[in-house]
Amino acid sequence: MAQSDTVDRILDAAEELFAERGFSETSLRMITSKAKVNLAAVNYHFGSKNALIHAVFARFLTPYSATLESAFDQLEAECQGGEPPSLNRILWALTESAVRMPQRNERGISIFMRLLGLAYTQSQGHLRKFLEEEYSQPFGRFMSLLKEATPELSAVDRYWRIQFMLGATAFTMSSSDALIGILETKIGVETSVQEIAARLVPFLAAGMKAPEKLQMPPLGSDIELA
Amino acid sequence: MAQSDTVDRILDAAEELFAERGFSETSLRMITSKAKVNLAAVNYHFGSKNALIHAVFARFLTPYSATLESAFDQLEAECQGGEPPSLNRILWALTESAVRMPQRNERGISIFMRLLGLAYTQSQGHLRKFLEEEYSQPFGRFMSLLKEATPELSAVDRYWRIQFMLGATAFTMSSSDALIGILETKIGVETSVQEIAARLVPFLAAGMKAPEKLQMPPLGSDIELA
């Protein structure tokens, strides 16, 4: 083990603990003791705790972002000249690319989904900044594909509906383990992350294509709602 | 100020800081210095930081839960005998009840939405337990109303779609301030929390009523998607 596996052991432990407990709630001592390495190893190999957090994301996100780019390439190639890619296809490209990730079993993917959810929710200014700087390109491409697929939406409507999609996805995937467990004990049905995605995609697509926004009845009135 | 206003000053400061920064990232020293009270006041009046967190939620949630119950009562009364309340009406009852909350301006509501989102996202075991124990009844009622409004869904489908709804709502509301800000600088449009709700409700309703779940194509295949 020339370039010792200490680095990977730390990344593995950190990834799991961050996903379980969040960033601030996970101490370097928890990480190093789970990884069975010395406490100082994190600062030696990564420099700081924040840099470790970035490294955890980069290890997954960099190859994922590459996979995603080529999936988008293929999507656009298939549809050149004709009508733009449908909403379902765009959304599915995201999840398909995740599933195709090498070196990542299903559990690895669900862990990472939770991390992405946390990244968006916990303030952690440095993280948001890091992600925006490093991965703005595939995100921007996803946005413009979405725009082509929903030309009927106003910019404002599209903006909010994209936030709703992000929320439903990040939230569900971030708790997918727990939610799968609850469903199994309550109804006795086993579910995979892919199956969740297969249910999520049409939900999101339908939401994006939903009719006009609701008229808000004035406070205290009893106007009938559709 | 017989029962000094220290308690309320602490609650106000804590509410805002928790919403801005999350629970673990907000220290008692930040809270007490923002509230301009002594550090020891929190432990004197509330007992512990966790108890303070509970108190922040209880101050909003207890009256809200009462308002919600009566909204559900009214909803069921209107529809007795006939068809059950529609999805849109159920969802709208939630947001309408929030808006009706006395002593809460719009900013107060948006702060609290963010807190609810954080409560669901940050692990914070004690908080989830507290909320489940204190407010299980209105939640259970909401669930059974949802069941009546979507009889066409299987239990499994309904389970997952409820999670999607919770996610979109919690996530969006938890970042509503930031998202409104972004939209304002990018497109120059001002938005209120009520307007977000007015866009969210039809999105959710459409998602709940979406057609069948997607067939997942085998890995690596190039099967066409609808």
Place this chain on the structure above:
DNA sequence: GTACGTTTCAAACATACGTTTGAAACGTAA
């Protein structure tokens, strides 16, 4: 085998946290 760059390790460092303490200040009723 010796020298040297890299990695590990135990220990300590400075700092921030939630909480506790005991005395001072306050308000009120006798």
Place this chain on the structure above:
DNA sequence: TTACGTTTCAAACGTATGTTTGAAACGTAC
């Protein structure tokens, strides 16, 4: 005024955190 329960306050406590340190161990090339 006196006495007493309540509230405030500065200070300290114990603990946990991220980070740094300097020596030891390791691996490799000469």
